[in-house]
């Protein structure tokens with residue numbers, strides 16, 4: 001792999017912590033300019049300063065991806081400050097047993113994992129096209145296989161929390177499964193629309209129970225289970241964020257992948273998505289709904 005990312009501009013949502021942070025560090029060390037997008041201000045600015053002390057450079061952009069107006073503001077600022085964009089990582093994600101709703105009325109898994117990235121990608125798409133060859137990388141998960149798929153009568157997850165005021169691990173798993181499946185529908189549909197543009201779009205499964213802070217909201221026996229898996233995995237080094245970030249870096253920087261599109265990677269190798277993820281009808285229906293919610297992509 002070419003380790004020189006000098007002159008490349010890389011935007012990472014959720015870049016202040018977890019695998020986004022490790023990816024920012026690695027690509028910064030290769031000389032890239034990193035746009036760290038997150039709502040963790042302290043961690044984001046600390047990381048920015050750390051990268052700026054090395055061979056690369058970085059800026060931190062505070063953004064609450066749960067607010068569409070904030071996503072629009074972020075995109076406008078990036079477009080005004082950067083004449084090119086080489087890599088866009090749609091990485092920010094959550095899993096939360098508490099049902100939370102954005103000011104616009106969207107359940108948080110839907111808003112953060114899918115709608116914010118659908119909107120941001122479209123707002124930055126012309127800049128990516130102008131910078132071609134350019135790469136979009138969506139962070140999905142094997143959780144896309146662990147459920148029954150989207151419920152088109154309930155795309156905003158109104159029904160999966162039986163009681164909206166009571167935390168539910170089961171509801172959060174369902175919401176997460178749907179969100180990560182939505183990432184793949186987005187990838188397959190956009191890959192087709194981007195044919196011949198020089199902009200590729202691929203997805204990542206970072207692995208199982210990677211030791212980041214994403215599971216901190218789990219409760220009860222699930223929290224205990226996660227702690228045991230984290231401890232064991234860290235001991236043997238199979239679930240560190242650094243290991244997962246290597247796949248992110250490969251997708252961003254490997255010249256051999258310049259024309260690769262609509263593929264799903266785990267631990268630096270191509271992996272098969274579920275039959276449901278490759279189905280065409282649900283991805284078209286999700287696309288139409290996403291266009292109606294965001295006003296882009298039509």
Ligand SMILES: NC(=O)c1ccc[n+]([C@@H]2O[C@H](COP(=O)([O-])OP(=O)(O)OC[C@H]3O[C@@H](n4cnc5c(N)ncnc54)[C@H](OP(=O)(O)O)[C@@H]3O)[C@@H](O)[C@H]2O)c1
Nearest residue numbers: 014017018019039065066091092093141209210212213214
């Ligand atoms: N860890 C795993 O085992 C695993 C497995 C499969 C897939 N993934 C996926 O990998 C991606 C990265 O996860 P991670 O484990 O690195 O998570 P992480 O450690 O929680 O890092 C994600 C970062 O995104 C931020 N973020 C979340 N929602 C946001 C919002 N609405 N606006 C702005 N920033 C927001 C988080 O802030 P807060 O900390 O304040 O929320 C955090 O700084 C996610 O898409 C996740 O679904 C993770």
